[in-house]
Amino acid sequence: MATAVEEISANRHYNGYNRRYKHRSTVLGCDMTFTVYFPPAAETGKVPVLYYLSGLTCNDENFIQKSGAQRAAATRGIALVAPDTSPRGLGVEGEADSWDFGVGAGFYLNSTQEKWRAWRMYDYVVEELPSLLRSTAPFATSLDVDQASVFGHSMGGHGALVVGLRNPQTYRSISAFAPVCHPINCPWGVKAFTGYLGEDRELWKQYDACELLRSFSGPVRPPILVDTGSADKFLQVQLQPQALEAAIQETGYSPATMRTQEGYDHSYFFISTFVDDHINFHADVLLPGK
Template sequence: MALTLVSSNRCAGGFQKVFEHDSSELKCKMKFAIYLPPKAETDKCPVFYWLSGLTCTEQNFITKAGSQLAAAEHGIIVVAPDTSPRGCNIEGEDESWDFGTGAGFYVDATEDPWKTIQAYDATALASSYSGPQLDVLIDQGRDDQFLSASQLLPDNLIAVCSENKIPVVFRLQPGYDHSYFFIYSFMNDHMKHHAKYLNA
């Protein structure tokens, strides 16, 4: 796969880069961002993948989440791909914000959509999990409009984790919504949480 460098910026002692490539699966150009901490210049570093939600490109996370300082501190590479094809000229792709261009539901468009969603749904995965001990940290904005509309169902995940004895720290954060202001506010905690295991 040939990569084209789109941008490279010095950031928190490392580099924030964006690359573009031709996707053989999606038949269009796709982009991904990668943050290389200072440690990556001399040593191997673990990788943290961020998959943004609906409508987001790779730019949303790298410009709004504030992950670079914590990634630099803990020596973690952060990869943030654009999770959706754009401009593919699929019939109806711009008719709806949540099922069109940038929708993020294109895990594998050749499979039955609901079967695919089940294979990647956190609650479904936790219900059948039998691997090593986990340590889950969840932050949820109490004033998240998708929570109040019952489109986010953290209680289902917590219940399944409880049944399967998967430890979960769930923090319902008052006053926070679904925006990157919320993500920015707790990104440091989550990067530190992952660093415990990625750097072990």
């Protein structure tokens, strides 16, 4: 059970509020921060929740400060919830030796390796954080956690695809900016999965969107939207959107939309350009007819 939540900052924005919080995570064994954008509609009733999962080296503030997503979220009446990307402050040997593993690089999985036992961002995002929002003031009276969707960028795009596809009853829609589509077959993913999950590649498949699509079953299929920039320097080696598109075509997963945005790179300039599309994509599912 999560402990009390402390508000550490608040900023008025598009007639709503960005509010940053700290709490003690029992899943991760450390203090964690997360930020919620409450749209104006949250002042008079419960609003749906859209989780945003950030990429490598990021924390909960990057998206909130750089994306400009609050304008569309305010207009459509959707709360944005941005968690951090890994445990912090545990002092694990080697946790900060590289930017693509350890601190800031949780990959939204549950580590099976003893050294990295605290790296359980999948359980934090899917279970602990929603439970906290559902049961704790001020969230319980303003957020409809049972009406939720998920999106993210890069490592967080991978995370959004994974948690969405593994929990289709929980997340009504899924989208991603420049996701790591096939991590069991790219350098970032191989490094992270080897370190967190060990050498058994069969265990890796549960955290790979392409493999999850190939094993997907059940009547509920959350719609998917993926945007990638043609000028992204990580496109071919790390992101591999062609692998995701092939898995979608192979399995007939629908509805799923893959878009290539000409000339755009991996940055928040790219995200901020198309973030309204993603907010509206999710709002159309979460708030049909509004």
